[in-house]
Amino acid sequence: MIGYYERKIRYYETDKMGITHHSNYVRLMEEARTDYLEENGCSYAEMEKQGMISPVISFHVNYKLPTTFNDIIIIRTALVFYDGVKSKYEYVITDKESGKLIVTGYSEHCCVNQNGRPVIMKRAFPEFNEKFIKLLESQSIIGQ
């Protein structure tokens, strides 16, 4: 399943170069990921309430073209790896108007409980585990 998330760039997200500051794409991809999960029955707010936390292990961003204030971007998100302990998401950001490629990226996450201990999803959170398996996309979307 590939997620679709649309978002306008905000003034406070630009920098003195006149473009979206590069650090904000990491935040935009987090927005896209949580919405993608929520739309597929894996609300991150709900997971946290049940005691599951999913910290980021790594983040990788490739910048192709800049955006600026009021531009509307589209973020496509896909869960491309999941083994019941770790997961990997890919992101493709395009400009809505021109369709041009803005940013690609991916992030890796693990699952821990509230004490920070790694968790085997199948045992600890069987329902979420099944939803993640269904969500799993067979192919990379960043074609790298």
Next chain:
Amino acid sequence: MIGYYERKIRYYETDKMGITHHSNYVRLMEEARTDYLEENGCSYAEMEKQGMISPVISFHVNYKLPTTFNDIIIIRTALVFYDGVKSKYEYVITDKESGKLIVTGYSEHCCVNQNGRPVIMKRAFPEFNEKFIKLLESQSIIGQ
């Protein structure tokens, strides 16, 4: 007691107008306030560990002149009101090089415990209460 805090403006704090985005001064004043408290024996990290939380009730900022990337600003902070339940801090931000006035502001805070209940400092946190009383500045520094 008046606190003194020095800080360089960062690239990601500027916006496409070429200046420090106005929202960041609220963060800069939080930095100055926590350092001011820590230097005077009221570490906010320590307070939180002991179960005291101090949420913001209001924030007021007056913008006089802009700053930009790499400018060094000085933030003077003073606790100008404290009655054992509520407190008020004032802030004066100047440009280090020119000495010019950049921003003035003030914030109001209350004291609550971890359940969000208002707390009488004298009873709940007598040590911090005494330090706050010593810290109290008799005169406004923003001269408003």
Next chain:
Amino acid sequence: MIGYYERKIRYYETDKMGITHHSNYVRLMEEARTDYLEENGCSYAEMEKQGMISPVISFHVNYKLPTTFNDIIIIRTALVFYDGVKSKYEYVITDKESGKLIVTGYSEHCCVNQNGRPVIMKRAFPEFNEKFIKLLESQSIIGQ
């Protein structure tokens, strides 16, 4: 005219108190204001292209209740003062689900050209001037 803007609180907008960090409401109100203006024919991106800049003179925020990750807030915005040089906007933020009051605030702005000089809107930007006059709300919405 009163603007209506809906927005989900993002994970990166929360702090270790478990709630939306207070500085973010200033950014949320900027989002609401630019959308409000754009919907009423005063795109801020367009104004900037034509050489008009509208820096913030002051910002005032009163915090009533906290919000947290995934909460949906509604921001009502109104232009309550405009004299052709300065303008004042008021903001009322409520929680969508409960309807409870979260934050009220207001901001004051002036109009300058690209050299930072104050501008008389009627002469410099007659079209925007007329739209601002139409937008002007006769009554305060924060009832202060």
Next chain:
Amino acid sequence: MIGYYERKIRYYETDKMGITHHSNYVRLMEEARTDYLEENGCSYAEMEKQGMISPVISFHVNYKLPTTFNDIIIIRTALVFYDGVKSKYEYVITDKESGKLIVTGYSEHCCVNQNGRPVIMKRAFPEFNEKFIKLLESQSIIGQ
């Protein structure tokens, strides 16, 4: 040459997990990089004034351990690649008190002029070019 940058984690940089939000390390590494360059005669503010801009091409962050409010971190920065057009910086973040490894990362940059055109540093900015060559570190510091 390896840069050394020390910095306290701020309250607004934490999230509801109680730790520094992962997106902030990208900003912390930018701070460390600009300070590292400035201390070695390559002020980024000065470069921009002379018409040189250095956008980010990619960013990669590996998260080892979390930090939180008031923790002091040390960021070591090194320019590990420079060919007169592109450059690559590595970052190693450790906790000052414990010495533990927090984050490693690297970023790639190109040099463009104010029209966004790639620039050959040797011709366009010979002085900065020489300083970059001197700065170049022969070995990776992230040992990957």
